[in-house]
Amino acid sequence: MREFKRKTRVLLVDDNNDHVKGIKELILLETGYDVIGSASSANSAVNFVKKYNPDLVVMDINLPEKDGLQAIQEINRLGLETKFLVLSGYDDPDLIYRAMKVGAKGYILKTMSSAQLVHGMEEVLNGKVYLPAVLTSKFFDYFQQSFREESAANDEENLLSYLTSREEEVLGLLTKGNNYKGIANQLFISETTVKTHVNNIFQKLQVNDRTQAVLYALNNGFGKKIKAKMSA
Amino acid sequence: MREFKRKTRVLLVDDNNDHVKGIKELILLETGYDVIGSASSANSAVNFVKKYNPDLVVMDINLPEKDGLQAIQEINRLGLETKFLVLSGYDDPDLIYRAMKVGAKGYILKTMSSAQLVHGMEEVLNGKVYLPAVLTSKFFDYFQQSFREESAANDEENLLSYLTSREEEVLGLLTKGNNYKGIANQLFISETTVKTHVNNIFQKLQVNDRTQAVLYALNNGFGKKIKAKMSA
């Protein structure tokens, strides 16, 4: 049986033409890869993928106008098998987190070696996630921090705990976008009573209007429950 | 200056006594480690940490009654510097995800080599996250899946995309709880102009008031966009 492997079709996305050239040359040194195009904006990247369905997109995420993460998200919604390897100049935990969140399969820095880039491409194409150890640590710093803050916010002094059950009920309807009349109808009480409750809620949450009350509620775990699962 | 490095104090948590013995012997083969105790339940692990404040906890998460993840969470709330390396028999993406979520710094399988265990311990103690490539992939499978489901619901036609950049700016301030006056002051425009923008926002988002607009924004990914940074 003859060895006949279709070349991997790659799209490069970067708004800097020199970068595109450099990376392209680098990739073409490897057998098995074809750079079938390049794009310098998120929109053109999306259009290119729609037309030519590359196997892999190597992309910078710092693009003019719309950023690369949005492009990844849009393309992923198309339901294709496109893999994304982010090639970024930044190692912010926040950026890494958001890239992985929207569905990137790998993230490497422009300062990393070309061997690492090629290795990352291979891993990603094999269905794995490629995130160098340094970046993995940064990702988890951010990931775990977000949960620490969440549980810290729930602790401390949560003003929501001072609400009576009726007030909680009213606040719940506020967070659904109801006005006084809507709440009154749903709770079978008068509009003035609702106003009284809402005013008391404002006092307790130390806010001035319903929008702030709703924001306080959402930011402080109102309505959130811990889903406890049994472990194996 | 004399080389004098304090030994790393390790707590082992596993409900199987044979496992504890085996791991303990393994660790003690390494210089620099002291196994200062072992626990066979989540509660006794928590109590042990409170009393003896180990540097590292190597733990199985499959424990009777309360599971190891809860123990990690409880201990992390104490505000100590305790590092956790999960040593599990299972490689479920869900388990890995939850372990990392509650603050584990590493996760390795019992089937992995002792060299890998020791390496993981070192990495974790150095403040890094240790997650073997196979498990990293599993973690991200789960992680990304959870967002795919979320964005599938939010997607379809996102009305936020019809907003002009100025309207986005105004909506951003609305989601901070500002009233007309506050927005006008911050954008250096008149209050009536703000009202015009807000009205246009309502039209485009098909809502009736600011609370609904804010809720729509928050539920449809507003603000989850990249804060554009200058590229190198």
Place this chain on the structure above:
DNA sequence: GATATTCTCAATCTATAGATTTAGTACATG
């Protein structure tokens, strides 16, 4: 150079939100 969009603002009007005071009922607790 005509057209469309965006951003700006005023003026005016109505509707709703929010503040405040007072008060009746119910219920629990000491």
Place this chain on the structure above:
DNA sequence: CATGTACTAAATCTATAGATTGAGAATATC
């Protein structure tokens, strides 16, 4: 049974939100 709290409600008032119309300036598009 006196006291405190939660829930209900009315009345009244002010402040803010929101709808609508019209219009000038800037910029981009064709």
